[in-house]
Amino acid sequence: MKKIKIKVNGKVKTVLKNSILSDLLKNLNIPIKKVAIELNQEIIDKKRTNNIKLKKNDKIEIVHFIGGG
Amino acid sequence: MEEDDLKKDNLIIAKKKFDSRLIVGTGKYKSMLECAKAIKFSGAEIVTVAVRRVNISNKNKPLLMDYIDPKKITYLPNTAGCFNSKDALRTLRLAREIGGWSLVKLEVLGDKTNLFPDMIETLKTTEVLAKEGFKVMVYCNDDPLMAKRLENSGADAIMPLAAPIGSGLGILNKINIQIIRKQTKLPLIIDAGLGQASDATIAMEMGCDGVLVNTAIAKARKPFEMALAFKNAVIAGRQCYNAGRINKTLMGNASSPIEGVI
Numbered sequence: 121m122k123k124i125k126i127k128v129n130g131k132v133k134t135v136l137k138n139s140i141l142s143d144l145l146k147n148l149n150i151p152i153k154k155v156a157i158e159l160n161q162e163i164i165d166k167k168r169t170n171n172i173k174l175k176k177n178d179k180i181e182i183v184h185f186i187g188g189g
Numbered sequence: 190m191e192e193d194d195l196k197k198d199n200l201i202i203a204k205k206k207f208d209s210r211l212i213v214g215t216g217k218y219k220s221m222l223e224c225a226k227a228i229k230f231s232g233a234e235i236v237t238v239a240v241r242r243v244n245i246s247n248k249n250k251p252l253l254m255d256y257i258d259p260k261k262i263t264y265l266p267n268t269a270g271c272f273n274s275k276d277a278l279r280t281l282r283l284a285r286e287i288g289g290w291s292l293v294k295l296e297v298l299g300d301k302t303n304l305f306p307d308m309i310e311t312l313k314t315t316e317v318l319a320k321e322g323f324k325v326m327v328y329c330n331d332d333p334l335m336a337k338r339l340e341n342s343g344a345d346a347i348m349p350l351a352a353p354i355g356s357g358l359g360i361l362n363k364i365n366i367q368i369i370r371k372q373t374k375l376p377l378i379i380d381a382g383l384g385q386a387s388d389a390t391i392a393m394e395m396g397c398d399g400v401l402v403n404t405a406i407a408k409a410r411k412p413f414e415m416a417l418a419f420k421n422a423v424i425a426g427r428q429c430y431n432a433g434r435i436n437k438t439l440m441g442n443a444s445s446p447i448e449g450v451i
Contacts, residue, residue, distance in 0.1 A: 129242040149248040156240075156286035161279075163286050181242065183283050185253050187224055188239025188269050189214030189354065189381075189403035 124176040135174055142169040145182075155184045198431065200399050202235075202376050203292055203324035203345045205263075209234045210393070211423045212265065212378065214403025218412070221256040227406055228257060230416035235263045237294055237401065239270070240284045259288065265326065267294040272307070274314040281318060293318070294348070296328035304354040304381075308335045312342055319343025328380050331365040333372060340373055347375050348401065351392070352382025355404040359388040363395065370396045386415075386422035393426025394434070 122137040128148070135144060141159070145152060157164045158181040164172065199206040213233040218224035228236055236257060244250050257264075266284035271277040274297065281293045295314055299307030306329055318325045319342065326346035327339050336347050349369060352358035360366060360379065370377055379392040380401040389400045402419055409415035 129245050131245065148245050150243065150245075151252065154252060154254050154287065155243055156283040158283065163282060166286070181283075182245065183240050183287070184243050185238040185264060185266065185284075185287065186241045187215035187218060187221070187253060188267055189216040189237055189401075 124174065126174055126176070126178040126180065128180045129182055137174075137176075139174045140170055141172040141174060141180075144174065144180075145169060148182075150182055155182050157182050198427065200376065202326065205292070207234045207263075208232075209420075209423075210399040210427055211389070211420055212237065212399055212401040213406060213416070213419075214401065215253065215257065216269075216403055217407035221251055221253060223412060224407070225256040227412045227416040228262065230413045230420065231402075231406065232420045233262070235265050237265045237267045237403070239267055240280050240287075263292065264290060265292060265294050266290050268296050270298075271296070272298055272301075272310075274310045274317070277310070277314045278317060281323060282321075285323070291322060292324040292326070292345075294326045294328060306330055306350070308332070312338055315339055315342040315344050326376075326378065331362045331369070333365060333368045336369045337372060340375055344375065346378055346398075347373055348378045348380035350381040351379050351388065354381040356382050357384030357405055358382050359384050360391055363391075366392070366397070367395055386418040389419050389422040390426035390429070393423055394429045396430050399423070 123134050124137050126133055126135060152166055160179050200210045209232045211231055211233050212235045213228055213231050214237045215224050268277040268280045271280055277295060277297050284290050297307050297310040297314055298304050308330055315325050315327055324345045326348055327344045328348045329335055329339055331349040339347055351360040376398040378399040378401055379397050383389055383402050383405050392400050400423060406412055406415045406419060
């Protein structure tokens, strides 16, 4: 299977072509309920991550709340 | 005074009622445990939080939500670190996506050293957020004209600084705060720059609806005791404001009657 490079939170990751976003999130151990996800600067509906296939050079941002003033 | 009178004196923001008028920040603590404990001592029901990237290389890093239950404490996502409208909008749209938060704190900074707000970007962003259904509490300068414009842009609360963020200088321009208080019916919350409990009391005595404190508690020698001090200071100031202070006079006015002096 062909591999592609994507960026997750600014870090390069290699995944299989046509990988599913929800699988990536599972592999990264992401607590879905406590995060928000952006794919190429667009917010993703968290319920639909199993419908999204990853493409070459996709940029994913996963954010959560931390301490702040 | 009936006890009930005190209970009715709620802080109301975007139609939501709160008993505590002290909002605390969750930054700068030594640990999340210390932060959670300080919040308990402060009695705060609203806490500010920042939106940041998840650390994907350390999967076991503790999460804020594991220490501060968002079902019990209202999270107020902020835009700390944003220097333009685009970044602030992106941050708050993401914050809302995390779990439906629409009550947010907008702060668009203009200078990395003094951390003063960029009011032009702030105004622009407030307008967009209000249109998108956000309830926006806005960090701003202590400028009555800008406060008015924010109100007209759809802000849900005006949050002028007392002094630069984290400076601990206290309220530098009381007159401006008083003018803003006079002109707005929106919740007025002093945000940033408070250093000690009495600063909070002064803000409340002036008729502000609340104060937001982070550094003064988090960086105190004893954060829990300071959290309690600020809690009491806010209550004292509010009670004083509600009670109505006496007029100032130049000359003395004896408290004991003259009649019957031996």
